Amino acid sequence: MSKISIIIPVYNAKEYLSRCLTSVCGQTYQELEIICVDDGSTDGSGEVVDRFAETDPRIRVIHQKNGGESHARNIGLQASSGEYIGFMDCDDWIEPDMYATLLGNMLEKEVDLVACGFFIDTDVDSRAEENQLPVAGTVFGRTELFGYVYKRDYYKAFTGYIWCKLYKRHLLLRDGEWLQFDEDMRLGGDNLFSLKALSRVTRACYVPCSFYHYYQRDTSAMHTRVDLTAWLGILKGYERGILYLQENRIEEDIIPWLQRFRGYWAYRIAGYAYEQKNALIFRMCQAVMQEHKEMYMVLNNEYPGRIRDYQAVLSQTIIEDNELVN
Numbered sequence: 001m002s003k004i005s006i007i008i009p010v011y012n013a014k015e016y017l018s019r020c021l022t023s024v025c026g027q028t029y030q031e032l033e034i035i036c037v038d039d040g041s042t043d044g045s046g047e048v049v050d051r052f053a054e055t056d057p058r059i060r061v062i063h064q065k066n067g068g069e070s071h072a073r074n075i076g077l078q079a080s081s082g083e084y085i086g087f088m089d090c091d092d093w094i095e096p097d098m099y100a101t102l103l104g105n106m107l108e109k110e111v112d113l114v115a116c117g118f119f120i121d122t123d124v125d126s127r128a129e130e131n132q133l134p135v136a137g138t139v140f141g142r143t144e145l146f147g148y149v150y151k152r153d154y155y156k157a158f159t160g161y162i163w164c165k166l167y168k169r170h171l172l173l174r175d176g177e178w179l180q181f182d183e184d185m186r187l188g189g190d191n192l193f194s195l196k197a198l199s200r201v202t203r204a205c206y207v208p209c210s211f212y213h214y215y216q217r218d219t220s221a222m223h224t225r226v227d228l229t230a231w232l233g234i235l236k237g238y239e240r241g242i243l244y245l246q247e248n249r250i251e252e253d254i255i256p257w258l259q260r261f262r263g264y265w266a267y268r269i270a271g272y273a274y275e276q277k278n279a280l281i282f283r284m285c286q287a288v289m290q291e292h293k294e295m296y297m298v299l300n301n302e303y304p305g306r307i308r309d310y311q312a313v314l315s316q317t318i319i320e321d322n323e324l325v326n
Helices: 014-025 045-055 069-079 098-109 142-150 189-198 228-248 252-276 279-291 293-299 304-315
Strands: 004-010 032-039 059-064 084-087 113-121 126-128 165-168 204-215
Touching: 004 014, 004 045, 004 069, 004 098, 014 032, 014 045, 032 045, 032 069, 045 059, 059 069, 069 189, 084 098, 098 113, 098 165, 098 204, 142 189, 142 204, 142 252, 189 228, 228 252, 228 279, 252 279, 252 293, 252 304, 279 293, 279 304, 293 304
Parallel strands: 004 032, 004 084, 032 059, 113 204
Antiparallel strands: 084 165, 113 126, 113 165
16 A cells, blocks of 8 residues: 655644544554654643554654754655655644545546645634635646636635645655755745645646645634744745746746735735834835735735725834834
8 A cells, every 4th residue: 555644743732732643543544654743842742742652653753852843844754755745734633534535536547746625623613615616627737736726716725735735755855855845934934835846746636625624723823923023934935936936937927826925915914013013024014015016906806805905004104113103
């Protein structure tokens, strides 16, 4: 049987780890290598994964000093031996037949990558994301793949997230070198990694079912507004993605959609900077918003509310005592 390596960076998620690991160990497809990289956890998460490893020999635990999520994923990749690669976040969980279904489609259709839908979960709700337009039920190429991933208003269940996909090993390992997550970005490294991996795809397919549970907790990295410098990594990731496509002359017609994403995140981060009265980051985000204003307006012409809100942030000014005013 073909082995799937599932890479899970672990950091201070003790409350959620058992649910995550139970869902992985309970997969109907059993030929798994579960690589948990404990990234210097201080809350007992390392002990939780060690206990699971004692009862399931498929789990391999790597303990290391804290180096960030991207570094942990890179370590996991280097340690992997599976013919296929999957990723999970340590506070999420998956349906029992996720990997059996993804691998079955990969083998049957002879593709490099298989994607599926996902749920968005909170402590009070669980809902499956839905595509507004249909995704091809057959094998498709890189151009269609990029369209499905980055035209998010139409394909919300087909995203750039790395955890709702199964990758062939050869996509991520070329000439003995792994595709790397950029470790200088605390947030946004997975977006850039995904873009580069997608650029290597020749054949892909999509399973129109939701298998992955994306849990949104208030204290997670993607939902805290405390560390604005970390959030700026998202802008850096999209900037590098745009340059990557330009320099390699790959799917350049998708660049406007990346510019739209970068403008959107600048708008989001500007709002957080406003709340914290951080003048420097607020101005930085306004500059990025201005850079992508034209493309943001064009690609959001169906959403006048978005355009109005975007322009409102651009119109805000700041005075020298660090107070934000309209």
